[in-house]
Amino acid sequence: MHRTVSVLGRGPYDPAFRIARDGSVWRATRTPEGAATLRLVPGAGPGRSLHATAWGPGADWILDQLPTLLGADDEPDAFAPLAAHHPLLAEAFRRHRGLRLVRTGLVLEALIPSILEQRVTTHDAYRAWRMLLRRFGEPAPGPAGAIGGRDAMFVMPEPRVVSRVPSWEWHRAGVDGQRSSAVLRAVRLARRLEEAAAMAPEDAMTRLRAVPGIGPWTAAETVQRSNGAPDAITIGDLHLPGIVGYALTGRRGADDARMLELLAPYAGQRYRAARLVLLTGRAPARRAPRAPHANIARL
DSSP: HHHHGGGOOOSTTOOOHHHHOTEEEEEEETTTTTEEEEEEEEEOOOOOOEEEESSTTTHHHHOOOOOOOTTTOOOOGGGHHHHHOOHHHHHHHHHTTOOOOOSOOOSSHHHHHHTTTTTEEEHHHHHHHHHHHHHHHHEEHHHHSOGGGGGOOOOOOOHHHHHTTHHHHHHHHOHHHHHHHHHHHHTTTTHHHHHGGSSSSHHHHHHHTTSTTTHHHHHHHHHHSSSSTTTOOSSSSSSSHHHHHHHHHSOOOOOHHHHHHHHHGGGGHHHHHHHHHHHOOOOOOOSSSSOSSSSSSOO
């Protein structure tokens, strides 16, 4: 479960996502019915039961959507005949048969942090996301929002609240004009963009990319989460092509074109193939230190 849902977290101190020391997963979100906090506790034993508790106006919605969130509609077995194209992916698929692609059904909560992650360091992107939630969001319903300090959880602010964030607050958070403008355009089109969660992934990406400031990297990062899109491979990432290229060929320096060439045998499942590559932990050693970048593939 942890590997499945880990893509929903935006850094170790994300106010909307946390994996606690006891192994439970906490998620604060804004559903169509209102704010909600979800707690997932994995069970022990061969049955691998899962206990879910939710708080807030959106509690019923988030519990109803829980199977979909955890990949009930995902079809990992579709990858089985493709895995044989490379021994590394065949082994990764065998070892991680429990991996599912999440589908939140919620676009803006994936889109806004993805916009904030464009062209900046991970540290700066995660800091901006924390600022947005802690300064303009609302405390998460239930016990997660009642505690204080760094451990307090928050729900992403409503679109109308985001649209009123002053320019100096974006500046304080280190968000440049291009990214803040893209966020503001997105929240003004919130209803239309949220409709993309029910679309085919290709159509969803087309709708997102119609908004100025949302390119292929951001659109893919969004629909991977909101739509559970198995083929939404991230284009324009700083590190992913090199990781995929090195894992599948043992050679450094792959670019987007080379990555797409290597992933062509996995058409329809290219995002899943990339996730499995990342889970192998095979990455080229850097020859010289480089600044961390937010457009980094995440497990």
